[in-house]
Amino acid sequence: MEKADRERVIVLGASMAGLLAAHVLADRYADVVVIDRDDLAEDDYGRAHNETRRGVPHGGHLHNLLAAGLLALEDLLPGITEELTSGGAVAGDGTADVRWVVNGTRMPKPRSGLPLLSVSRPHLERRIRRRVRALPDVTFLERTETVELLTTPDRSAVVGVRVLQGDTHRDLTADLVVDATGRRTRTPGWLAELGYPVVEEEQLVVNVGYTTQYYRLSADRTPAEVSIDVGGSAAVPRGALWARIEDGCGVVTGYGVAGEYPPRDTAGFHDFLKSLAATDIYEAVRDQETLGEPLSYRFPANLRRRYERMESFPDGLLVIGDAVCSFNPVYGQGISVSALGATVLRDHVSRPGPVDPRAYLADLAARAVDHVWELTTGADSAFPGVGGEPTEEQLAEYAYLDRLLDAASRDGQLLVAYARVAFLLDPVAALVAPEVQEAIEQALGPADRP
Structure with a gap:
């Protein structure tokens, strides 16, 4: 399809989802306008790892690129992995280069071939934003707020947005508007004002609190792995992740569920790390130089x-990223889901004719959201105080997963099977495949069977 067939698209929000959407749309639209409230130029030059911009208040915390997300990102932006590693990001194998501690047990480290990239959120976002800025048909409108949608007289289609720049309102028309403004999106309210049905919402309250501390790594005291993951559990609803990132730095994010929040001072934070199911991360950082004060987020x-x-649903409007689904950040799925969503968007804008929003939204749910929602809410519901009393079915699922992870501590290939699901490559159903169940039985033996 020639770009002349489609003139302008407006992307609301220069989030990770918005940047990836803009990159995809630039192949199909003659003019791509990205609108954001922040001063992004300031963010492009010199913001430190632990400094966050207004639009990304959690940007200083540890962010993961899961294998499926990294593969999608490389598909969308060929060469981005090499570009990031050349700038200091740390690459490795998703199981061989990670020390996983599950229920207090250190897991084996089999080589899986699952790609791993450890990088700070500011570094990743800056690199991708520079790529998008370099596209000749992309324009950024910074320090600009979107105040309402513009529609046809019958309100059946969105035809642009009204924005506020300083004290001046301005109307921008477009063939398509893509909302990537995140969890606090105004689209549900705008749709209600236009007479559309209330958007159904699902929530699972988790009340997660997390604290992040950055470190200058000392070569003689730095673990060999790219990252360490001491997971929380129903018995110990606290956990932490440590990762090597660019500039010779390391970052630790500790988290607690249902009020088990990490302290906001370094000494208290280190005590928190010592209280986890294993002290691996505490031992890795207790003598390291801290950089700045800890950051906390709820x-x-x-x-x-x-x-x-x-x-x-009106024509001419799409939604992507956290504006559709916002996941517990402990699992590091948000950026990966945004990348997967951008591949769905690419497929739909590559078809001839106007984009069908209902077809796109259904496809987005099926290909980028359903699996992750099931995975995240299932894991969170296992914590005490989350989701109410578990059903018998849920209790059976928790028992099976505990048994699988126990077996995985003895059989590295079972850990790989689990990692493929956690890294969003395989569906949850893969964990109950006959060959997996057989491997569990072989690993545990009769004495360990319930």
């Missing part, structure tokens, strides 16, 4: 907006 609930279930 996350109330997993939140999903069911746009795909709406009986009517």
